[in-house]
Amino acid sequence: MSTPLLYALAGVGLCLLGLYGLIVYAHLLRKILALNIMGSGVFLILVALARRSGDSPDPVPHAMVITGIVVAVSATALALVLLVRFSAATGRNQLDDDEHSP
Amino acid sequence: MGAAMTEAGLFLLDLLLVLTLLCLAWWSLAATDLFKGIVLFIAFGLVLALAWVRLDAPDVALAEAAIGAGLTGALLLTTLSKLASSIDNPPAKRSSPVLLWVLLVMLAAVLGYAIMSLPQQAQGLADTVASQMGNSGVEHPVTAVLLNFRGYDTLLEMAVLLLALIAAWSLAPRAATSCEMDEALTVSPIVLALFRMLIPLMILVAAYLLWVGAHAPGGAFQAGSVLAAAGVLALLCGKRLEGRLAGWPLRLGLVLGTAMFVAVAAAVMVGGAHLLQYPLASAGKLILLIEAAATFSIGLTLAMLFSGQRPSRGPAS
Numbered sequence: 001m002s003t004p005l006l007y008a009l010a011g012v013g014l015c016l017l018g019l020y021g022l023i024v025y026a027h028l029l030r031k032i033l034a035l036n037i038m039g040s041g042v043f044l045i046l047v048a049l050a051r052r053s054g055d056s057p058d059p060v061p062h063a064m065v066i067t068g069i070v071v072a073v074s075a076t077a078l079a080l081v082l083l084v085r086f087s088a089a090t091g092r093n094q095l096d097d098d099e100h101s102p
Numbered sequence: 103m104g105a106a107m108t109e110a111g112l113f114l115l116d117l118l119l120v121l122t123l124l125c126l127a128w129w130s131l132a133a134t135d136l137f138k139g140i141v142l143f144i145a146f147g148l149v150l151a152l153a154w155v156r157l158d159a160p161d162v163a164l165a166e167a168a169i170g171a172g173l174t175g176a177l178l179l180t181t182l183s184k185l186a187s188s189i190d191n192p193p194a195k196r197s198s199p200v201l202l203w204v205l206l207v208m209l210a211a212v213l214g215y216a217i218m219s220l221p222q223q224a225q226g227l228a229d230t231v232a233s234q235m236g237n238s239g240v241e242h243p244v245t246a247v248l249l250n251f252r253g254y255d256t257l258l259e260m261a262v263l264l265l266a267l268i269a270a271w272s273l274a275p276r277a278a279t280s281c282e283m284d285e286a287l288t289v290s291p292i293v294l295a296l297f298r299m300l301i302p303l304m305i306l307v308a309a310y311l312l313w314v315g316a317h318a319p320g321g322a323f324q325a326g327s328v329l330a331a332a333g334v335l336a337l338l339c340g341k342r343l344e345g346r347l348a349g350w351p352l353r354l355g356l357v358l359g360t361a362m363f364v365a366v367a368a369a370v371m372v373g374g375a376h377l378l379q380y381p382l383a384s385a386g387k388l389i390l391l392i393e394a395a396a397t398f399s400i401g402l403t404l405a406m407l408f409s410g411q412r413p414s415r416g417p418a419s
Binding site for chain 1: 112113116117120123124127128130131132136139140143146147150153154156157158159161162165166169170173174177178181182184185193194195196202206209210213214217218220221222223224225226227228231232243244246247248251252255256259262263265266267269270273274321323400404407408410
């Protein structure tokens with residue numbers, strides 16, 4: 001198995017792990033962690049596939065991933081501010097499931 | 103023989119890295135203690151930076167180590183300390199229905215098939231970029247793509263960063279006045295001494311990363327995140343912006359990067375060129391100008407996102 005393929009498949013694994021965590025865990029901080037891991041999986045796939053061009057890797061996906069990392073940290077910061085406000089307003093750290101709410 | 107051994111050794115290293123990544127991601131999500139989960143997430147980011155190096159992406163490795171692991175980790179930890187309760191033990195889970203597993207298996211099959219069916223060798227846009235390097239004004243392909251060929255993406259990304267800060271400020275309460283802050287916080291003198299030694303060094307590293315970006319891995323985002331780390335360190339040591347700086351000078355600093363980018367992008371249109379189409383003779387200088395302004399604004403914005411509150415103007419104003 002070639003190096004790019006190995007890393008790309010690991011990226012798929014990270015995406016799936018993140019998606020599982022996002023759906024299953026109720027605590028909102030865990031959901032934000034899970035989203036970040038999913039994002040890292042996508043970045044890993046992109047950069048691994050850029051490595052297929054031999055000696056000098058394709059710089060366009062690299063630039064996209066650097067942009068992506070900065071956008072991800074912006075989104076995470078916003079999500080965390082929302083979480084702090086939600087926690088302060090309700091005293092809880094998780095959202096209600098529709099089916100269980102009274 | 104020797105080459106084959108190196109090849110096998112490198113493959114083992116790759117395998118080990120990939121397995122470590124997957125395990126760290128899982129432990130970080132499933133940790134009973136949220137604090138432990140965040141620390142494992144930071145470790146995950148650092149191992150991911152190693153993976154970027156193995157994939158010949160040193161620019162991404164620098165950005166990941168500084169922003170992905172460092173700043174995201176700092177943001178997560180400071181949020182955890184503000185939550186009503188940081189205990190989630192055992193982790194609250196919803197029952198995982200069969201449907202979820204069906205979804206995950208199907209997604210794994212589709213994504214796995216999509217990646218396996220791609221050709222093993224593909225040039226992508228590497229040749230196109232290499233042939234246009236002479237027109238970019240810089241010598242490093244990733245910087246050329248970020249600031250010249252796909253400058254529009256980077257311009258919008260600066261706007262996203264600014265937008266995140268505006269949203270965070272409009273949600274967060276105004277900070278307490280600086281006098282109250284100082285009483286609440288006691289910082290060890292050793293940390294303060296370390297702070298005084300580290301700050302000039304970090305500013306120097308940021309300036310180096312900015313300058314070297316023109317011909318080697320580095321650039322505005324990596325430099326900006328080092329500046330942001332300096333800002334986070336200052337905030338942790340109890341330093342706050344003076345009242346007279348927290349008003350419009352701060353806001354000017356925050357928009358400087360985006361404003362400079364827009365100004366240069368529009369100014370080149372006077373000469374009849376398209377938006378962001380720098381004239382060849384001055385492309386290098388224009389890119390450095392944009393990057394310098396962007397570095398300053400990125401550092402300031404990320405540090406302000408960490409503080410999470412609009413700084414108070416203090417009693418003086």
